[in-house]
Amino acid sequence: MIVRDYGNGIKIEDVTDFHVDHIFDCGQCFRWEKNEDGSYSGIAYGRAVTVAYDDARHILQIDHASAKDFELIWKHYFDLERDYGAIKEQLAADDPVMRRAIASGSGIRILNQEKWETLVSFIISQNNNIPRIKKCIASLAEQLGESAGLYRGRMWYSLPSPEVLAKATLADLAPCRLGYRAKYLLEAARQVVAEGKEHLETLGEPGFSTEEVLEQLRSYCGVGPKVASCIALFSMGRIDSFPIDTWVKKVMSQMYGIREHDVQAMAAYAAQHFGEYGGIAQQYLFYEITHQKPVDK
DNA sequence: GCCCAGGAGAAGG
DNA sequence: CCTTCTCATGGG
Numbered sequence: 643m644i645v646r647d648y649g650n651g652i653k654i655e656d657v658t659d660f661h662v663d664h665i666f667d668c669g670q671c672f673r674w675e676k677n678e679d680g681s682y683s684g685i686a687y688g689r690a691v692t693v694a695y696d697d698a699r700h701i702l703q704i705d706h707a708s709a710k711d712f713e714l715i716w717k718h719y720f721d722l723e724r725d726y727g728a729i730k731e732q733l734a735a736d737d738p739v740m741r742r743a744i745a746s747g748s749g750i751r752i753l754n755q756e757k758w759e760t761l762v763s764f765i766i767s768q769n770n771n772i773p774r775i776k777k778c779i780a781s782l783a784e785q786l787g788e789s790a791g792l793y794r795g796r797m798w799y800s801l802p803s804p805e806v807l808a809k810a811t812l813a814d815l816a817p818c819r820l821g822y823r824a825k826y827l828l829e830a831a832r833q834v835v836a837e838g839k840e841h842l843e844t845l846g847e848p849g850f851s852t853e854e855v856l857e858q859l860r861s862y863c864g865v866g867p868k869v870a871s872c873i874a875l876f877s878m879g880r881i882d883s884f885p886i887d888t889w890v891k892k893v894m895s896q897m898y899g900i901r902e903h904d905v906q907a908m909a910a911y912a913a914q915h916f917g918e919y920g921g922i923a924q925q926y927l928f929y930e931i932t933h934q935k936p937v938d939k
Numbered sequence: 940g941c942c943c944a945g946g947a948g949a950a951g952g
Numbered sequence: 953c954c955t956t957c958t959c960a961t962g963g964g
Contacts, residue, residue, distance in 0.1 A: 669945055670945095764945075765947095767944090767945050767946085768944095768945075768946040768947060769943090769944060769945090769946050769947080769959080769960090769961095770944055770945075770946090770960095770961080770962095771943075771944040771945085771962080771963075772944080772945075773944095773962090773963085774944080774961070774962060774963085775944090775945080777962095778961095819960080819961065819962085820960080820961090821959075821960030821961050821962095822958090822959040822960050822961090823947095823959090823960080824960090826947080826948090863947090863948085864946090864947065864948085865947080866946060866947045866948085867946090867947090868945070868946060868947085869945085869946070869947080872945070885945070886945095887944090887945040887946080888943085888944070888945070888946090889944095889945065890945085928945080932945090941964100942963105942964085943962105943963090943964085944961100944962095944963095946959105947958105947959090948957105948958090948959085949956105949957085949958080949959100950955105950956085950957080950958095951954105951955085951956080951957095952953105952954080952955075952956095
């Protein structure tokens with residue numbers, strides 16, 4: 643992987659299977675905003691950057707980042723060492739439904755996000771819609787988070803740490819408009835602090851089965867089967883984890899003929915047909931159904 | 940007013 | 953073990 647430093651950012655050559663719209667608008671992350679030129683600016687691991695991709699030249703540009711940070715953070719964050727071409731080929735074989743879904747979101751990459759941030763984000767996500775989830779998380783960062791400095795003419799904030807959130811009160815969270823999820827969040831933060839932050843980090847390491855990881859995650863208040871699957875998938879590299887939400891239920895019933903509320907059957911179908919790539923398959927399906935144009939008659 | 944959103948916890952069988 | 957009810961909030 644060739645990385646060139648241009649002073650205030652870096653360019654990476656020969657990046658394929660990458661599209662910023664697919665990556666940042668497939669529901670896996672909530673802290674990236676699209677700029678007028680099509681690039682996205684956001685914050686992760688305490689760094690505010692801007693990401694653009696040249697589809698013709700296969701060049702990924704990360705502004706406000708160093709080559710050192712690329713090796714340390716961004717290479718892994720964007721999952722650049724995984725061969726998505728081969729995975730897409732395998733998933734599409736003998737599955738016309740998946741082939742069409744992959745065509746719509748061909749540049750998706752499963753991000754490796756911060757575990758704590760992902761836990762917080764998906765507790766907030768429950769029974770909520772994506773625009774409002776983004777507002778809640780941005781508000782939480784601005785109210786209680788840490789400053790990551792000035793960039794592109796404004797201040798950027800990380801989410802509050804577990805320690806800060808564990809000491810916060812419902813009144814502190816009131817401006818964020820989290821609704822009934824606020825008390826879940828405080829409860830989860832207190833558990834993370836009580837057991838030590840390392841525990842959450844350790845969960846991401848190999849050695850545990852995905853089922854063990856999901857079970858551990860479900861011990862946090864506000865984390866059930868679906869939210870646990872998202873945390874495992876989007877921050878712990880468990881790409882076999884298959885989150886089943888209302889949208890996936892729609893896809894699975896419409897396209898694969900499984901009864902609308904039969905979550906068990908959907909999980910079984912995913913395990914059998916998508917296997918170790920269930921989470922990636924799920925993202926293609928999710929992207930397609932959440933971006934399909936309404937049919938006008 | 941209704942229904943819905945990347946659901947989960949609590950209560951009641 | 954299972955099913956049903958409830959939980960804030962804002963947009964359509």
